[in-house]
Amino acid sequence: MKLKLAERMENIKASEIRELLKLTEDPSIISFAGGLPSPELFPIEEISKIASETVLTEGKAALQYSTTEGYHLLREKIAKERIKGGFLKPEASKILITNGSQQALDFTGKLFISPGDIIFCESPTYLGAINAFNAYNPRFIELPMDDEGIIIEEFIAAIKKYPNAKFLYTIPDYQNPSGITLSIERRKEIARLSEFYELPIIEDSPYSELTFEGDMLPSIKSFDEGGYVIQLGSFSKTFCPGFRIGWIFAEDDILQKYILIKQGADLQSGTLDQRIIANYLKDYSLEKHILKLRETYRIRRDVMLDTMDTYFPKTVKYTHSKGGLFTWVELPSHIDTKVLLEEALQYKVAFVPGSSFFPTEKKNNFMRLNYSSMSEEKIRDGIIRLSQIISKYCEAAHTQEKKLIKV
Amino acid sequence: MKLKLAERMENIKASEIRELLKLTEDPSIISFAGGLPSPELFPIEEISKIASETVLTEGKAALQYSTTEGYHLLREKIAKERIKGGFLKPEASKILITNGSQQALDFTGKLFISPGDIIFCESPTYLGAINAFNAYNPRFIELPMDDEGIIIEEFIAAIKKYPNAKFLYTIPDYQNPSGITLSIERRKEIARLSEFYELPIIEDSPYSELTFEGDMLPSIKSFDEGGYVIQLGSFSKTFCPGFRIGWIFAEDDILQKYILIKQGADLQSGTLDQRIIANYLKDYSLEKHILKLRETYRIRRDVMLDTMDTYFPKTVKYTHSKGGLFTWVELPSHIDTKVLLEEALQYKVAFVPGSSFFPTEKKNNFMRLNYSSMSEEKIRDGIIRLSQIISKYCEAAHTQEKKLIKV
Numbered sequence: 084m085k086l087k088l089a090e091r092m093e094n095i096k097a098s099e100i101r102e103l104l105k106l107t108e109d110p111s112i113i114s115f116a117g118g119l120p121s122p123e124l125f126p127i128e129e130i131s132k133i134a135s136e137t138v139l140t141e142g143k144a145a146l147q148y149s150t151t152e153g154y155h156l157l158r159e160k161i162a163k164e165r166i167k168g169g170f171l172k173p174e175a176s177k178i179l180i181t182n183g184s185q186q187a188l189d190f191t192g193k194l195f196i197s198p199g200d201i202i203f204c205e206s207p208t209y210l211g212a213i214n215a216f217n218a219y220n221p222r223f224i225e226l227p228m229d230d231e232g233i234i235i236e237e238f239i240a241a242i243k244k245y246p247n248a249k250f251l252y253t254i255p256d257y258q259n260p261s262g263i264t265l266s267i268e269r270r271k272e273i274a275r276l277s278e279f280y281e282l283p284i285i286e287d288s289p290y291s292e293l294t295f296e297g298d299m300l301p302s303i304k305s306f307d308e309g310g311y312v313i314q315l316g317s318f319s320k321t322f323c324p325g326f327r328i329g330w331i332f333a334e335d336d337i338l339q340k341y342i343l344i345k346q347g348a349d350l351q352s353g354t355l356d357q358r359i360i361a362n363y364l365k366d367y368s369l370e371k372h373i374l375k376l377r378e379t380y381r382i383r384r385d386v387m388l389d390t391m392d393t394y395f396p397k398t399v400k401y402t403h404s405k406g407g408l409f410t411w412v413e414l415p416s417h418i419d420t421k422v423l424l425e426e427a428l429q430y431k432v433a434f435v436p437g438s439s440f441f442p443t444e445k446k447n448n449f450m451r452l453n454y455s456s457m458s459e460e461k462i463r464d465g466i467i468r469l470s471q472i473i474s475k476y477c478e479a480a481h482t483q484e485k486k487l488i489k490v
Numbered sequence: 491m492k493l494k495l496a497e498r499m500e501n502i503k504a505s506e507i508r509e510l511l512k513l514t515e516d517p518s519i520i521s522f523a524g525g526l527p528s529p530e531l532f533p534i535e536e537i538s539k540i541a542s543e544t545v546l547t548e549g550k551a552a553l554q555y556s557t558t559e560g561y562h563l564l565r566e567k568i569a570k571e572r573i574k575g576g577f578l579k580p581e582a583s584k585i586l587i588t589n590g591s592q593q594a595l596d597f598t599g600k601l602f603i604s605p606g607d608i609i610f611c612e613s614p615t616y617l618g619a620i621n622a623f624n625a626y627n628p629r630f631i632e633l634p635m636d637d638e639g640i641i642i643e644e645f646i647a648a649i650k651k652y653p654n655a656k657f658l659y660t661i662p663d664y665q666n667p668s669g670i671t672l673s674i675e676r677r678k679e680i681a682r683l684s685e686f687y688e689l690p691i692i693e694d695s696p697y698s699e700l701t702f703e704g705d706m707l708p709s710i711k712s713f714d715e716g717g718y719v720i721q722l723g724s725f726s727k728t729f730c731p732g733f734r735i736g737w738i739f740a741e742d743d744i745l746q747k748y749i750l751i752k753q754g755a756d757l758q759s760g761t762l763d764q765r766i767i768a769n770y771l772k773d774y775s776l777e778k779h780i781l782k783l784r785e786t787y788r789i790r791r792d793v794m795l796d797t798m799d800t801y802f803p804k805t806v807k808y809t810h811s812k813g814g815l816f817t818w819v820e821l822p823s824h825i826d827t828k829v830l831l832e833e834a835l836q837y838k839v840a841f842v843p844g845s846s847f848f849p850t851e852k853k854n855n856f857m858r859l860n861y862s863s864m865s866e867e868k869i870r871d872g873i874i875r876l877s878q879i880i881s882k883y884c885e886a887a888h889t890q891e892k893k894l895i896k897v
Contacts, residue, residue: 084688096750142534185755194495309491325762327760349589
């Protein structure tokens with residue numbers, strides 16, 4: 084069979100996370116690989132009740148086609164209650180419902196990227212965004228981060244070097260994969276630069292409400308005077324990902340374009356899913372649910388970091404995320420975490436090798452660890468198992484280094 | 491605000507159907523414009539029960555992320571029970587779950603079309619497919635049809651003229667918008683040509699089970715010996731469109747590419763939606779439900795055609811579809827149905843002007859009428875209203891023609 088595919092298909096590769104998720108269906112494996120919320124916290128009884136009632140009382144509409152923009156009551160709830168981190172009070176008309184944030188990333192690629200176009204992102208950045216954008220053949224320019232996120236001087240230098248760049252993609256809160264949070268000052272500065280250089284900012288905020296220490300930070304969008312900031316939100320991390328419901332919050336001109344794209348891409352998101360969430364938000368407190376998530380995930384993060392403090396070799400560094408789902412581990416530069424993963428799977432423990440999170444300059448000595456989806460006991464067990472393999476590799480690296488020095 | 495968008499955005503325009511759907515939310519308008527299934531036939535009580543039980547008993551999985559390919563029990567049910575029209579018994583591994591067929595069309599564009607590539611389609615063809623493919627900047631070549639569908643000689647001539655064409659897009663059963671059905675002989679011939687010329691065939695089959703007279707015809711896919719036929723299916727017309735669940739049925743090499751695209755586009759379709767449908771298929775008979783749809787839609791089609799026979803001017807032609815949701819009306823060539831629509835809306839009746847269904851050579855004297863979504867009484871009323879306007883335009887056209895002849 085000979086297939087003449089579109090040129091872009093050379094750029095579309097399998098995601099290692101998704102392939103790993105398959106491997107880790109084996110329940111004996113302790114997997115830090117996913118980015119899954121904790122299923123035992125899903126409000127199952129409430130959703131069961133709401134689902135049944137929504138179909139019974141709104142069935143003719145809830146099971147029918149509806150508008151591309153999304154269910155108006157859900158858009159209103161999002162505009163009023165979920166756009167936080169600042170003093171924004173947007174109109175519901177600025178919200179488009181998408182199938183999770185992932186679809187918003189695909190649409191962003193479709194909206195902005197012609198083949199060869201430059202886009203800016205953090206280094207490292209979210210693997211799913213790399214996959215989504217790659218379908219449109221961009222050239223990624225990775226911006227270095229420090230503890231406060233993107234280094235502004237580097238961002239300015241990049242804008243000057245690439246004045247035709249299409250956008251900056253950033254995850255300001257508890258970044259995936261690094262766990263780093265962008266400081267308030269830099270948020271303001273990025274919003275200002277966006278207006279000055281007329282550069283769209285894609286602010287991906289799936290974790291912003293999952294804060295463990297202090298209040299949520301104001302979003303970049305809350306400082307957006309030029310109208311170039313496009314914020315992406317999702318119920319996948321604060322409620323349940325199985326609904327595949329997220330949103331795009333953007334100014335009218337931009338949102339209209341996204342709506343046209345949605346129309347051609349899949350007409351609309353699931354009507355019933357949207358109505359179940361809207362009715363849940365009406366009848367129950369998502370705030371309370373999120374408080375429970377914060378508390379649970381904070382404890383799990385602490386267990387993970389404490390165990391790492393105790394068992395990991397001192398040459399290994401890792402981030403202390405103040406929210407979200409991940410910590411990011413840096414091993415000595417000689418260690419390739421893809422090789423390490425193969426051995427880890429034999430020890431029945433999994434993670435995502437860091438190289439997948441670098442769109443251009445692959446670095447091999449990082450790994451991403453998720454702490455949200457399992458019990459404290461499993462986290463402790465898994466980290467101890469992992470520490471044994473890491474220690475072995477660090478020693479080998481150390482020995483090799485010594486040998487190199489001798490030579 | 492200055493926006494530097496991707497070049498493809500010049501090609502992405504608002505769909506008239508969706509804009510019209512908004513207009514026709516006014517309940518006093520009798521709208522033949524949509525392609526909606528009849529909501530009073532939705533099995534609301536059964537779905538309410540299933541939805542509640544699915545969340546209660548499978549909640550941890552049903553509300554969580556799941557695999558990109560789709561829920562395995564749903565894929566099995568589709569492979570075993572919904573791939574009809576021939577003697578195909580595919581493996582579940584050849585099925586990918588999508589958000590309705592519309593998403594499958596978008597993915598098809600992404601998979602095959604580089605800017606400027608030739609694709610073949612029927613003339614007229616489905617508006618949503620034109621929208622989906624347009625995002626990838628193809629060049630459409632429209633193939634003429636007669637009462638038995640695509641004229642094979644024209645298809646062969648097109649293949650020879652454009653040997654690098656990427657695929658043929660066809661809706662063989664009760665085509666949208668024309669209502670035409672492709673004959674068995676031509677299905678065989680298209681499958682044979684597909685193998686001989688190594689040309690993929692996109693067989694879009696949302697209406698195939700909605701037959702009013704006799705049995706379903708065998709699908710093109712059922713004659714596919716080369717493996718180049720990709721069949722699209724959907725629960726939107728046979729069950730409920732609000733779930734946004736459809737599928738792609740293709741051979742392994744091709745399906746793997748679609749799965750990669752799905753991964754980057756939105757990770758997966760809604761987990762709960764997939765499980766609700768799978769459980770419905772397990773506990774209830776979709777066959778029985780479809781029998782009810784067939785009977786109801788057949789009666790509505792008859793009322794529409796009978797009323798047209800009685801009230802429409804004799805210069806107006808229309809198709810007698812043997813299934814599906816639409817009839818296709820040809821007015822005298824002087825009449826522009828877009829202009830006619832504006833007046834029709836004042837008479838509180840709506841339809842889709844035919845020009846939207848021609849990707850290149852817009853013809854202005856056609857309209858598409860849907861008969862599935864309203865009572866017989868409304869259909870009669872609406873067609874009588876429409877006949878008054880059409881009669882007026884036909885007389886005006888006739889008078890104008892006479893004048894032209896005089897001159």
